[in-house]
Amino acid sequence: MLKKRLIQVVKYLFFLGIGVLLLWLSVRHINLDQLWEDILQADYGWLFLSLVFALLSHMARALRWNLLIKSLGYKTRFWSTFFSVMIGYLANTAVPRMGEIVRCGTLSKKEKIPFNALFGTVIAERFFDLIILALIIFFTMIFQLKLVGSFLHKIFDPLIQSLFSNLLNIILFIVVILLAIGGIIWLVWAFRHRIKAIPFYQQVRSFLDGLWNGIKTIIKLRQKGLFLAYTFVIWLFYAVMTYLPFKMLPESSHLTFVDGLTLMALASLGIVAPVPGGIGTYHYIVKVILTEIYSVQDVAAMSYAAIVHAGQTLFNVIVGAVSYALIGIFARKQKPVN
Secondary structure (H helix, E strand, C coil), X not given: CHHHHHHHHHHHHHHHHXXXXXXXXXXXXXXXXXXXXXXXHCCCHHHHHHHHHHHHHHHHXXXXXXXXXXXXXXXXXHHHHHHHHHHHHHHHHHCCCHHHHHHHHHHHHHHCCCHHHHHHHHHHHHHHHHHHHHHHHHHHHXXXXXXXXXXXXXXXXXXXXXXXXXXXXXXXXXXXXXXXXXXXXXXXXHCHHHHHHCHHHHHHHHHHHHHHHHHHHHHCCCCHHHHHHHHHHHHHHHHHXXXXXXXXXXXXCCCCHHHHHHHHHHHHHHHHCCCHHHCCXXXXXXHHHHHHHCCCCHHHHHHHHHHHHHHHHHHHHHHHHHHHHHHHHHHHHCCCCC
């Protein structure tokens, strides 16, 4: 038990260190006095308005989760689900990926629903959102092919040219990939009985079973249209949350809603990274996108990233803490669902 906790602490500190490193890389060439002045002079009305849309998107997420839970034959109250979602976001600010477990545990205790059933719906929800995010990234790259394409060319062209400078390199690359895939398949087959005895295999198998069960809840869902409508609202409001803060700073106020959609999609990769609260990864990705794709001045780009990240983190902490207090009150006052 002590060894497992030590490994978790080391892993946490490792990813936190990566976040701090990326944060330092983001600000090392920036005039910090000018950055602070930018932050002080920003029009925070746009940030507060974006947080209103954040609240609405989380409400839509709670309503969508209720649909999945209902498809399993359980009944839940909206406020119980919403408070559980926000408590999960609060947990995620401290420990990455802990939010999914915490919100399922909270709702399971509150509504007497089996934890495994709730966790299966969350896995399905995340899997579905991952598909939506991939589609958004694909279509935003199509809509902004010229901007994003030139950025990707700038990054990957030197690597591609050095790797595929001649036919021999191309052939060697393909052979190595095929041999690696073949070797992995052979090792898995040859040692399949030993692999099945490894605890990690059981964890992966349990995760995949939960994922499949969660996917089946979406397939069997009667209100698929409403599920898709809630999903549309969630991601639309996420994009609005990203777009509105552009108006805070003169240097980014010219950017459009489509630019906000692009930033939201690509910056999500920084949030999903296993770094506590997305610190560093979010700042680095947002700064690179704004400066390299949209030619926003580096101080303004960093100001935007710092303000939005701080605002959303503070929002999750405050609303999550309030939800933690209120769910206990609701637990005592509400009548059981028949």
